[in-house]
Amino acid sequence: MSDKPMRGRVRPRVLLIMLLVLAAALVYGWNDFNRFSNAPLNVTAQGDSIDVGRGSSFKSIVGELRQRKLSSANTWYWRLLAEQMRVAGKLHAGEYALNVGITPRRLLANMAAGKVLRRNFTIVDGWTFAELRQALANADKLRHDSVNLDDATIMQKIGAPGEAPEGRFLPETYAYVKGDSDLDILKRAHGAMAKTLDALWPARAKDLPLATPYDALILASIVEKETGRPDERAQIAGVFVRRLQNHMLLQTDPSVIYGMGASYAGNIHKSDLTTDTPYNTYTRPGLPPTPIALPGKPALQAALHPAAGDALYFVARGDGGHVFSSTLEEHNRNVDCYQRKHCQ
Template sequence: MSDKPTRRHAWSRLLLIVLLVAAGALAYGWNDYARFGTAPLNVTAQGESIDVGRGSSFKAIVGELHQRGFSTANPWYWRLLAWQMHVAGRLHAGEYALEPGITPRQLLANMAGGKVLQRNFTIVDGWTFAELRQALARAEKLNHDSAGLEDAAIMQKIGAGGEMPEGRFLPETYAYVKGDGDLDILRRAHAAMVKTLDELWAGRAHDLPLATPYEALILASIVEKETGRPDERAQIAGVFVRRLQNHMLLQTDPSVIYGMGANYAGNIHKSDLTTDTPYNTYTRAGLPPTPIALPGKPALVAALHPADGDTLYFVARGDGGHVFSRTLEEHNRNVDCYQRKRCR
């Protein structure tokens, strides 16, 4: 008997086995690929990101993900997924967040949609312009275009040449992306303050001893530095408004401290109150020449809508609040009680 049928049968079985193995491998590969697209990347820490430079190749992007340990998948899986999602060749440059739980499909979608990572910079109520500049210099992924510039040059570059910078920037949170410049944040914060102050000035209370919005800005900065308590801002503004109306000295320590500049070492002494500077409201009448800080919107509202009343003095209680009084005699008793601890 010929062994040809036997050989043909053997080859058929071998072919079947090869086909089954190939089909199994294909099924495994497809399942593995399908799992890859929806399985989270190896991101365990908050704040991770990947920076896609202009002209970066797809191979380079995937290579960085592998190099930094975020992905161990076959690079061809990434190519197939990009092709399947119709995003191959359409990824935008920029910085992209790598948050725990993000999948390859989500990351490619973000890159194709240009959903770059946004960072936030918060200007804190009561900062001075110097403190604002220091904070901008520490901000991550922000171009520090203002480095080395004098204050006057900064104001010129943001379109506010000739203005003193103190008080001119609205405390808020401003979003930015990698590559933005600090001058852009300053420009936006300046425009926000102009808009806010103009709107509030238009609706101000009647008979205020303030001739211009800038004077309101100065008063608001004093209110900002005198108290951080929302329930006291209008009361303190009311005290200063009445003192201005009665041609009394404002006698506000924060303004004196601002005028001392680098000479202020954490404490204010009696000699500081008698040393004349343009900001010493114990020696000079009226408002100081400029704001002494960046007032937030609540302080602006308080300055333009001060509380009614007849109090002309206040003293810190030591717990963040203040005690208000109508007469100097009453005020002196409060000073003895709350500052000298000689209550009677």
């Protein structure tokens, strides 16, 4: 008997089986590819990132993800995804966040859109310029171009030659990306303070003993250092404005401390109050020559809109607040009560 009819019957079955196997493989591969595309990468902690250098190849990017065990998928899956998303050859250099839960699809979309990781640097109300410089020196992923520069050179480089730096930078949060310079942040903060002063100065209260916006900046810095309570700023400002109007010494300890510089060890003594410096407001009339800190916008508002009243003195209660008085006799009683604990 001939076996030709048998071979004719077997071949279609084998072909069918092969087609079914191929279809199953394609379905499995497609499902596996979709699973890879939308499954989170193996990111276990917030704050992780990947840095894509200029000229980095797609292979090197995927290689880093695999080397760091963030992805186990082969390069072909990544290439297929990039082609499907039409972003192949369009990935931007920069640092990208690897947040917990991020998928390959989302990561490639961020790289194609140039959504680089943005960090925040906060200038705190009441910092001195020295404290600001130290914080900048410790900021992560920031280019530290100012570290070896003196204050005068820094001011020149940010476009403010000849200005004393103290008080000139607005306390706010400033976003930056990896590779930005600390000088960039200083320039932005300097511009923000100038813009804020320009906006607030024309609307100031009438008859203030402040001749220039810089005078307001100096007074605001004193208010900033005297109290951290929002409800007291205008009252504190009112006391100092009335003292200036009455040609009284300001007698503000924070200014004395600022003038002491590195010799201040945490306590202020009577001898410090009688040791003359340009910032000793117990020995010199008027405002100190420069601000003594970086005042925030609320302190600026208080300096330009002081509270009305007759108080000329205040003393700390010990709970963050102050007691105000209009006469020296009353003030001395408050000092005895709240500082020497001799309340009657």
